[in-house]
Amino acid sequence: MAAILVASVALAGWLVRRRGGAIRAGVEVLQQVRLKGLAAYWGREPVADWYLRRDGTGKPVGWWTRQRTAVEGGYRGRTIGRSGAGLFRETWTLDTAARTGTYQAEMSTLVQRPGMRVPLLRPLTSTTITYRDGEVEVRRESLGKVARATGKAPRHYVPEGLSTLVYRLTAASGSPAAFAMIFNEEAIAGGQVRFAQLRVVARGPRGVEVRYESLTGSGGEALEFDEAGRIARGAQSGGRTAYQRADFEAVRKQFPEVELFSNSDKAELKSD
16 A cells, blocks of 8 residues: 555656646747747748638538738737638737737627528627736626636746647647647636646647647647648547648638638628
8 A cells, every 4th residue: 555655646746747847848938939039930921821621521511711910019810710600700919029919709600591692690709818917818708798807827828829839839849848728618717717728749840739628628639730830730639520721712612601701801791
């Protein structure tokens, strides 16, 4: 019994040290970004990538786009995607050192109208996050109820818009790293900001596996980057769905509504 107890304590200590090392690695990645500045990685050219999502049989089941542009003092971006009848829209801003930022997200359901090509959007939930001076302020609205919370961001917190870059840098480093993020669906728990914990493990110089724990269970995905550091393809753990970068016209052929999101200056679907 004593031997088992000693072994258990030793294992617990090893796990704590391992986790602490991964957090330090995550902090180092973020420090690297802030020391060099986002322009060193992103440049000033706008980016618009499109992806097709397929199920295990290869059937197209959704799409998403990631767009980014340089603005005065930093960057602005958005991510929009459809999965089944649901559509999410996210917009974010970051200063050049990724020390301050804003984020807005909305999850809606697509409502088809008889005889009409373009569906309506019916908003379901919204999330707003403001990050500055090492703190985050969260506003979450769901089913007509509004919740607010403010919390101190941990040193390995990744603000919205920065995740792909830190994943790529983790892949390049070859060392496991841990990060903290805020998931929209559980941004506030027990009246406090909830920071989800992620572990990122390099799978070659251009790939990572991201594992996370949420209030409803664990999950993850595998990502592969191209030479420019942009996502080339990815897959959910368990093989439920996978996505790959595609030509805009190929995406529009499967999902005609994407033409409304091809440019940030174009009109978007209207809410009912």
